[in-house]
Amino acid sequence: MASLTIRNLDDALKTKLRLQAAEHGWSMEQEAREILRRAVSAPSTELGFADKIRQRFAGLEGELEIPARQTVRQISLED
Template identity: 55%
Template sequence: MATLTIRNLDDEVKELLRLAAARNGHSMEEEVRSILRQAMLGGTPNYGLASRIHQRFAALSEGDLRAPVRDQLPRQWEIE
């Protein structure tokens, strides 16, 4: 594994990175690795509750696990 040092990073960017890492339960270093991995290799990030649930059950499914399209409002929101 390689080591990368980033100099002259704006304070605002560093703070946003810190907040994103905390929101995703990562260290700032892991958050940067995830961002770089996604930017260079494409695909969706492998963090977040929905992503982790999807990853866990995707192997068990023979079909598509995408959420169905909602074309109607839930009943409690309907206006009579």
């Protein structure tokens, strides 16, 4: 198994981790493993860009009217 060292951990965060581990009846190291395991195995609830667009326009029906193309204005460089 691999090892992981976490440096510069805030004292308040370390205290919370220690208390949470004590509530579960295991070490801080085990608590950290459990937190990491849950974090990486939880399904992502964040929508991707296409999903956000689909959600935004859900319920709209029909087709968009595409305007006719117009010719590009010609600019004379001789003036």
